[in-house]
Amino acid sequence: MGKDSRLILDPLADNNPITIQVLGICSALAITAELEASIVMSISVLFVLGVGNVVISLMRNIIPSKIRIIVQLIVVATLVIIVDLVLKAFAYELSKTLSVFVGLIITNCIIMGRFEAFALGNGPWRSFLDGIGNALGYGVILIIVGFFRELLGSGTLLGIQVLGDPIEKTGLYALGYENNGFMLLSPMALIVVGIIIWVQRSRNKALIED
Amino acid sequence: MEHLELFFKSIFIDNMVFATFLGMCSYLAVSKKVSTAVGLGAAVIFVLAITVPLNWLLDQYILQPGALSWLGEDYVSYDLSFLSFIMFIATIATMVQLVEIIVEKFSPSLYNSLGIFLPLIAVNCAILGGSLFMQSREIETLGLALNYGIGSGIGWFLAILAIAAIREKIRYSNVPPALRGLGITFIITGLMAIGFMSFGGMLTGGDEEAKPENTSAAIETIKEDIEKVEEKLISNIEQKQDTNE
Numbered sequence: 001m002g003k004d005s006r007l008i009l010d011p012l013a014d015n016n017p018i019t020i021q022v023l024g025i026c027s028a029l030a031i032t033a034e035l036e037a038s039i040v041m042s043i044s045v046l047f048v049l050g051v052g053n054v055v056i057s058l059m060r061n062i063i064p065s066k067i068r069i070i071v072q073l074i075v076v077a078t079l080v081i082i083v084d085l086v087l088k089a090f091a092y093e094l095s096k097t098l099s100v101f102v103g104l105i106i107t108n109c110i111i112m113g114r115f116e117a118f119a120l121g122n123g124p125w126r127s128f129l130d131g132i133g134n135a136l137g138y139g140v141i142l143i144i145v146g147f148f149r150e151l152l153g154s155g156t157l158l159g160i161q162v163l164g165d166p167i168e169k170t171g172l173y174a175l176g177y178e179n180n181g182f183m184l185l186s187p188m189a190l191i192v193v194g195i196i197i198w199v200q201r202s203r204n205k206a207l208i209e210d
Numbered sequence: 211m212e213h214l215e216l217f218f219k220s221i222f223i224d225n226m227v228f229a230t231f232l233g234m235c236s237y238l239a240v241s242k243k244v245s246t247a248v249g250l251g252a253a254v255i256f257v258l259a260i261t262v263p264l265n266w267l268l269d270q271y272i273l274q275p276g277a278l279s280w281l282g283e284d285y286v287s288y289d290l291s292f293l294s295f296i297m298f299i300a301t302i303a304t305m306v307q308l309v310e311i312i313v314e315k316f317s318p319s320l321y322n323s324l325g326i327f328l329p330l331i332a333v334n335c336a337i338l339g340g341s342l343f344m345q346s347r348e349i350e351t352l353g354l355a356l357n358y359g360i361g362s363g364i365g366w367f368l369a370i371l372a373i374a375a376i377r378e379k380i381r382y383s384n385v386p387p388a389l390r391g392l393g394i395t396f397i398i399t400g401l402m403a404i405g406f407m408s409f410g411g412m413l414t415g416g417d418e419e420a421k422p423e424n425t426s427a428a429i430e431t432i433k434e435d436i437e438k439v440e441e442k443l444i445s446n447i448e449q450k451q452d453t454n455e
Contacts, residue, residue: 022392025234069332070303077296085292100342103295107335109235186229187403194389194396201388208387 007129011137017110018141019197020207024110029145029189031101035158038146040087040094042139044102046132048079049111053131056119063120072115073106080105110138145192153183213357216349220361223410226336227369228403230343233336237370238395247374248367250331255363257309257331258340261302262359263352265341268297298341306332336366373399 017023024045031037055075056063063071084102087095095102105111114134119127150156155163155172164171166179182188201207226232233254240250271277273294278285310328314321331337340362349355376398385394 019392022238023235025231025238029231029234070300073299073303073332074296077299081292081295084295100339100346103342104232104335104339106295106299107333107338109333109335112333185404185407186231187400187407189231190396190400190403194393194400197393197396198386198389201393205388208390 004126004129007126008133008136011130011133012140013137013200014204014207016137016141016200017113017134018138018193019200021110021113023113024108024138025193029193030186031098032142032146032189032192033149033153033184033186034097035143035146035150037094037097038142039139040091041098041101042135042142044080044083044087045105045108045110045138046135047083048076048105049114049131049135050128051131052076052079052111053114053119053127054124056115057122057124057127060120068120069112072112076106076111110134141193141196144196145189148192149183149188152180153188154181155179213354216354216357217361218412220358221365221368222406223412224343224362225365225369225406225409226339226362227366227399228406230339232339233334233366236331236334236336237366237373237399238392241370241374241377241395244371244374244378247370251363251367251370253328253331254334254336254366255360257302257306257328257337258359258363258366259356260309260359261305261337262340262344262362263356264305265298265301266344266349266352266355268301269294269345273297294342294345299338302337302341303332336362369402372402 011017015021018025031041052075056072059071080103083105084095087098087102114131118130122130147157150158151162155161155166163177164173166173224230227234227237236250241247269277271280273290275289275291276286278288278290306328310321313328340359343362344355344358349358373395377395380394380398389397
């Protein structure tokens with residue numbers, strides 16, 4: 001049991017896919033200007049990685065190793081099409097915000113990375129846990145970045161004004177606080193992730209590169 | 211003109227790395243040395259120039275709603291666009307494999323410099339992203355699609371070249387230990403992206419869009435002034451008429 005729980009807990013911090021393994025940054029940063037989009041993106045990746053890992057793990061003995069990349073891509077692409085259609089059906093506005101980035105889950109390096117590194121060599125249950133763990137690790141970073149960017153950028157969380165009304169000057173705004181619109185621009189996502197990495201590595205010296 | 215505009219737009223304004231964060235994984239992983247960065251960048255230009263036009267053809271004649279009309283009347287109502295992800299990625303994976311085989315056969319020297327990067331590229335988000343953006347921006351002709359592919363490839367090449375050069379130099383700087391490596395690269399990329407945002411007004415003509423509003427507002431105020439003057443004149447005339455009577 002201890003071994004299995006490590007599969008989920010490790011990627012959350014000390015072996016985080018984004019900040020330590022540097023995987024899956026591609027589709028992660030552009031959509032973190034709002035918390036809601038970050039959460040939906042995390043859930044999509046959770047689904048694709050969890051199910052995909054199980055499927056690949058079940059097929060691991062029949063996939064010829066020469067064409068495994070194409071097989072993996074087809075599995076991911078099918079799962080992503082499911083996610084895309086579900087989003088379009090139940091959250092159309094949000095699927096517009098996410099635009100091509102749902103499709104880009106296919107080439108999210110976390111997914112291919114976990115297929116290659118774990119699912120091809122382990123049983124379905126452990127692969128499932130590994131998929132869930134890594135997707136959670138990815139989601140945690142996405143949600144932290146989304147939280148700070150939305151809070152500092154537009155003063156809202158999930159669309160609810162938590163710092164008061166900027167037009168009527170209530171709450172913090174009465175004290176002269178202003179929203180930092182800069183946080184909503186895409187470059188700030190990179191800088192926020194950079195700062196998260198800084199904080200994490202200052203706390204855990206073993207992670208420092210030379 | 212249209213071509214030139216799209217070309218510059220895809221290199222600078224919609225730069226793959228700085229505006230949309232595509233291909234970040236290989237951008238961060240392969241940017242430690244300038245020479246390898248050049249190899250990967252060239253391979254990306256090459257593959258984008260092939261896959262974007264190819265996927266444009268697929269999109270135009272197979273996937274779009276009504277695209278199958280060339281098969282006959284019965285097929286006009288078909289909409290296969292939900293298949294685009296799987297079709298695009300399959301095309302890309304096959305093309306990369308094909309390019310690898312062809313290059314290995316005909317130009318071993320090019321294969322030696324590009325070859326090791328080609329398999330990496332199949333799962334580079336920049337390549338799939340190029341095709342998906344091509345689809346969502348509704349690029350009109352095959353020529354423009356080719357142009358878009360090459361342009362975004364060059365944009366990506368420039369980005370990885372720049373960061374590789376910076377990373378080679380920054381090794382001699384005194385970076386806080388916890389920021390060394392990945393952290394500082396993220397922050398530099400963020401700063402470069404802010405720099406690239408200044409290209410935003412280069413072609414869109416932000417002024418042109420703002421002008422009509424300004425002029426129409428100005429015309430409105432002038433009209434109001436004229437009306438006021440007219441009212442004054444009329445009242446003056448009326449007063450004079452009154453006094454005359």
